[in-house]
Amino acid sequence: MRTGKGVEWAVHTLLNLAWLGDGEPVSTAQLAAGHDLSASYLNKQLQHLVKAGLLESVPGARGGFRLALPLEAVSMLDVVLAIEGDEPLFHCAEIRRCGSIGEQVPESGFSRPCAVNSAMAQAETAWRRALAEQCLADVQATAVAHTPALTSYVKRGMGHD
Secondary structure (H helix, E strand, O other): OOOOHHHHHHHHHHHHHHHHOOOOOEOHHHHHHOOOOOHHHHHHHHHHHHHOOOEEEEOOOOOEEEEOOOHHHOEHHHHHHHHHOOOOOOOOOOHHHOHHHHHHOOHHHHOOOOHHHHHHHHHHHHHHHHHHOOEHHHHHHHHHHHOOOHHHHHHHHOOOO
16 A cells, blocks of 8 residues: 555655654744755645644744644554545456456346455455554654664754754
């Protein structure tokens, strides 16, 4: 299953805001510069996060974005849904009913759901469950375990040292 780069950008932004730790709003430009991202594209992702209640937007000259919730309250699924939406990943077009093969199958052969669609739905349910079980605090802890000085790197990289 594939997600767009906006999901990666959103997760890193949420983590970076947590590592800054002061609750002060951070501008889109500053957040984008931290990873050399397109500010305009990142801003679209940030607006999705605001709409989902994961970020707060603070207007004004010293405005920007800040976390709306603690990382423990945000799952990876929350971020994916905020950025990608809640549409199913697989859309069954019922091709089993089409063409010369479909013409051979009696109507009773279609009385049960499509096996391909059922298999894909089962896989998507497992994927969503796995994402829902991982909160961003868990992701943050893993990142810090891999790079213990990460918090200081983020603060310096964002000009908050």
